[in-house]
Amino acid sequence: MPKDYNGSPKHYNQLESKRNRLTWILGVSGLCILSYVMGAWKNTVTPTNQSETYSKVDCNAASNTGGSSSTSSSSSNLDFSSHHSLEISTSGGIKEFPPCDMTYSEYTPCQDPPRGRKFDRNMLKYRERHCPTKEELLYCLIPAPPKYKTPFKWPQSRDYAWYDNIPHKELSIEKAIQNWIQVEGDRFRFPGGGTMFPRGADAYIDDINELIPLTTGNIRTAIDTGCGVASWGAYLLKRDIQAMSFAPRDTHEAQVQFALERGVPAMIGIMASQRLPYPARAFDMAHCSRCLIPWHKY
Secondary structure (H helix, E strand, O other): OOOOOOOOHHHHHHHHHHHHHHHHHHHHHHHHHHHHHHHHHHHOOOOOOHHHHHHOOOOOHHHHHHHHHHHHHHHOOOOOOOOOOOOOOOOOOOOOOOEOOHHHOOOOHHHOHHHHOOOOOHHHHHHOOOOOOHHHOOOOEOOOOOOOOOOOOOOHHHOEEEHHHOOOOHHHHHOOOOOOOEEEOOEEEOOOOOOOOOOOHHHHHHHHHHHOOOOOOOOOEEEEEOOOOOHHHHHHHHHOOEEEEEEOEEOOEEOHHHHHHHOOOEEEOOOOOOOOOOOOOOOOEEEOOOOOOOOOOO
16 A cells, blocks of 8 residues: 655645644634623623612612502401301200110120121131121210229339239139239239240240341331230330230130230231231231131131
8 A cells, every 4th residue: 555645635634624623622712711701891890980870779669669568468358257167056965975884894896795706707707896786886984893993004014903903813724824914912913924935925035036136126016916915015115116916805805905904005806807907017027926827728
């Protein structure tokens, strides 16, 4: 191939194109600098005398604005009167409900065992909520047990409850080996035992902590299925975990009544055909030590 020399036409064309490109760049840069200088100079121009400055301000602007606002406010009529009312008739007086008979001292309207026995036993549906019809409603106040006392305050209530508030010794006899509850004079004592944790709920929770960290703050809420007297939820409170305990009303009466007397959140309920009244992901942990639910069937 022929070699290009400095005096060749090709080399001359390359130099000419570079020169033109450089000229365009310098020209555009110069125009940008010139426009910037002109703009800065125009913005820094000051009036020649003080009277020129005052002439640019309308002295009547403020007064005109105030006058228009006052005129508009006076012309608009604001109505502050109420346009709705509720008439309360006091001619009939206040309706007072009499107390129910003492046989209803532990009556729970939607958890009535005689009514529940009328329903299907499949999936334990008869232990679900079955509220009374209008014809079965009681228009009386459920009385407290005859010798009801103010419950113990927390944290003492975790371990003690008055016997007169829950006059049932059946659990202390049937669950004596499992160490659920003990009767000591006029009160119940809760040693913290359970069906699946005879060494106590505290030791049982420590075993869980070795598998699932409970002190990192990742678990703040828990649900306990078939809670018994809710010792598991009671001992979780000192670990800053709030547990909702629930159990059905079965042959041991309402076990959650012991939980409520202890100051532990609890409700009567069962996992059957009805969904629990909580949204999805409401709890960080679910616990079921011995709930006897045939999970493989449903």
